[in-house]
Structure formats: C-alpha cells, structure tokens
Amino acid sequence: EPGLYIVAGPIGNLGDLTPRAAEVLRLADVVAVEDTRVSARLLRHAGSDRPMIPYHDHSAEGVRARLVERMAAESVALLSDAGTPLISDPGYKLVRDARAAGRKVTTLPGPSAAIAALTLSGLPTDRFLFMGFLPAKAKARGDALDEVAALRATLVFYESGPRLSESLAAMAEHLGDREATVSREISKAFEETATGMLTTLSARYADAPPKGEIVVIVGPPGEAPPASAEDADAALREALERLP
Ligand code: SAM
Secondary structure, eight states, rough: OEEEEEEESSSSSSSGOOOHHHHHHOOEEEEEEOHHHHHHHHHHHHHOOOOOOOOOSSOOHHHHHHHHHHHTSSSEEEOOOSSTTSSSSOHHHHHHHHHHTTTOOOEEEOOOHHHHHHHOOOOOOOEEEEEEEOSHHHHHHHHHHHHHTOOOOOOEEEEEEHHHHHHHHHHHHOOSSSSEEEEETTTSSTTEEEEEEEHHHHHHHSSSOOSSEEEEEEOOSSSOOOEEEHHHHHHHHHHHOOOO
16 A cells, blocks of 8 residues: 555664564565665565665655655555664654645654663653764753753653763763663663662763663652751651640
8 A cells, every 4th residue: 555654673683573564565666764785684584675766854855755755656664774763863854844745654663772771670661752963072062961850750861871971970970960870782792781770870881882782761850859867857856746
C-alpha cells in the first residue's frame, strides 16, 4: 500500500529488528535513509534489495517534496542509522508534509535508546522528559538545564564519551546533585549501566571517558531540603511543651 512507513531499526543488536519491520524493508518501493553505508548493512540483514535515497530534514526542499509526491502511488520506508526515526534523528518534517498532503502514514515501532536506558535506570518512569543532546557550548547548555531544573520529572539525555564528564558536572551544577545512571552500548556486547550521584559519576569518568554510545538518566529533584538545625530544635521544643 502506498504511503510513508516509519521503520524503527536496532540500536546495536541486529536481532532487535522486528519481523514486520524487515518485511516492510523488503517490500518498500524506496527506503529513505540517513547514511546509505550504515543502512545497506541493515537492508542486507533484512534480505532487502530495495533502493535507498539519502534524506535529512535539512535536505533541499525538493527532496522532501519529491518523496511526498512518490508516496501517492508508492511505499516509502523511513529508516535511521539507529533506533526509531525522528528521535534525535531526521524525519519530522517528512511526516508533517506527508500528513499535510493526505498521505497514509504508519509506523513499525521498535527500539529507542532513550526508552531502553530509562527502563534500565531504576529511576522513576511515571514522568520523564526527553532532552536529546545538550548544546555543546557551556552557556547554552547551562540555560537548557536551568529551564528544566524545577520539573518533577526524570530527565533523559543522549551523550558522547568525550563530553560525558563535563556534561555530568554541568548537570550537577544546574540541577543540583541527583541520582543518575549512565548506560552505554545497550544491546551490544559491552552493555553497561553505572549508577551514582551526578558528582560521583562525573569524577569517575573525568580521567577515563567511556567509549561508545551513551544515555544519561537523571532522577527528579529530591524532597525539599531538610530544615535547618535551628528549625528542628524549635520544632522539638514546641512538641515537648505540648506533651502532657
Ligand atoms: N534514533 C535513535 C534512538 O531511537 O535511540 C537515536 C539517534 S541519536 C543520533 C544517537 C544517540 O542515541 C547516541 O549518541 C546515544 O546517545 C544514543 N544511542 C544509540 N544507540 C545506543 C546504544 N546502543 N546504547 C546507548 N545509547 C545509544
């Protein structure tokens, strides 16, 4: 059936490609991809010989318009280098334009590193905010963190090894020290999740930046800070006075 098929791929382990996703990759008229070299490997794994077209949301306007045009009569699969398209990856403008043109839009759901890391964290999952990649520059990064510091929500960040320690330190500074986890290489041979306070984790990675792909999960702010010792004394005196 013609239309746009959003296809989630694996985030490391090829075995995580769903049978339904593999079928769409085999049947699609064309597969829109970020990087043809990366996706060629997955298409081979899926047994697909379908043609690929490079696509980014910043691709020339004409590229997107032509894809939307093709969706009238053909099936277009959208695939990312890893995980779910549109999640810190290209695609939202393609979906927007496909919808505006009245094309059929459907998804083949699958892995996303954000959700995988959240489930590994042991931190509250009832309310979370996906922050994507923090800005590289210190000022913009601090502003982005200040903006969410008061939210009672678990925060999800994508990170890279070389920046990890510095980012964790900035989080501690702007959010206050909190419980956090660092998950890397999820679903791959060297999968690992480290837990601790932001300051502790930052120190741990300062001299040994980890290799591979990383997701940082930061817990919500704690309860209000304990009252000062003076307040506690006063409360205790009052309570004692009320005793019979
Ligand atoms: N669309 C992808 C998804 O659904 O997760 C994310 C794409 S984003 C460009 C790539 C980032 O995702 C990496 O820098 C890393 O933060 C995270 N990531 C991807 N695969 C991962 C894995 N296997 N383990 C940990 N983090 C991963």
